Amino acid sequence: MSRGAGSPATGAFTGTAANAVEVSISGGILSLNRFLMTLQNKRMPLKGFTLGRDREGLRATVLLDCPEEDARRYTTVLAGLEDVKNTEAANDALEVVLLKVSGVGWKESEAAGVSAHESGGTVVASGRPADVAAWISGLEDVEDIVRLGPVARPGNGGD
Numbered sequence: 359m360s361r362g363a364g365s366p367a368t369g370a371f372t373g374t375a376a377n378a379v380e381v382s383i384s385g386g387i388l389s390l391n392r393f394l395m396t397l398q399n400k401r402m403p404l405k406g407f408t409l410g411r412d413r414e415g416l417r418a419t420v421l422l423d424c425p426e427e428d429a430r431r432y433t434t435v436l437a438g439l440e441d442v443k444n445t446e447a448a449n450d451a452l453e454v455v456l457l458k459v460s461g462v463g464w465k466e467s468e469a470a471g472v473s474a475h476e477s478g479g480t481v482v483a484s485g486r487p488a489d490v491a492a493w494i495s496g497l498e499d500v501e502d503i504v505r506l507g508p509v510a511r512p513g514n515g516g517d
Contacts (some may be wrong), residue, residue: 376405377429378448378508381436383416389441390416396439402432408507415443419508453490454506457481458462461499470496 383389390409397404397420406421411437420436422429429447433470455479457464464481467474470493474483487508494503 363394376423377426379420379422379429379433379436380446380448381415381418381420381442382444383418383441384443385415385441392441393418393436395441396436399504400432400435406508419448421478421508452484453487453508455483455490456504457483457494457497457500458502458504459497459499460501461497463497467493 364505372476381393383393396402397407402420403423405422405423406419408419410417422432424432432443433447436442441479459481464474464483467483467485470485471489472483472493474481483493485493490505494500
């Protein structure tokens with residue numbers, strides 16, 4: 359079992375070190391390659407990167423480890439890329455975790471600020487990255503864990 363350290367994400371350009379940006383990318387692997395090369399070539403200070411797919415293409419959550427003003431500049435660079443459909447600062451980030459546990463200690467998740475439920479023998483939990491990391495460290499009956507990493511929630515995070 360591996361327990362990775364969580365990297366807390368903060369709200370939309372709050373002036374703190376980690377600024378989350380949600381990016382929608384059209385196309386496939388070539389678009390993703392161009393996007394990643396831009397991150398590398400511009401030497402963007404990545405603290406975290408999570409990638410997923412939806413009906414419209416790829417969605418990436420980029421955590422930038424820099425001051426607010428620098429994060430805004432990097433977001434502008436990303437928004438100008440040909441394959442990028444949308445970039446938006448995220449007010450909130452959410453981390454999703456899948457766990458296999460032998461006990462029921464996970465059921466006290468709401469007290470830790472984490473939402474969790476069991477589905478087919480797997481516990482699916484989500485919450486703010488810092489809350490999830492603290493909740494996981496308090497569990498004693500974890501047999502296996504998969505941390506999907508922080509996922510940005512654009513706008514006010516209310517949906």
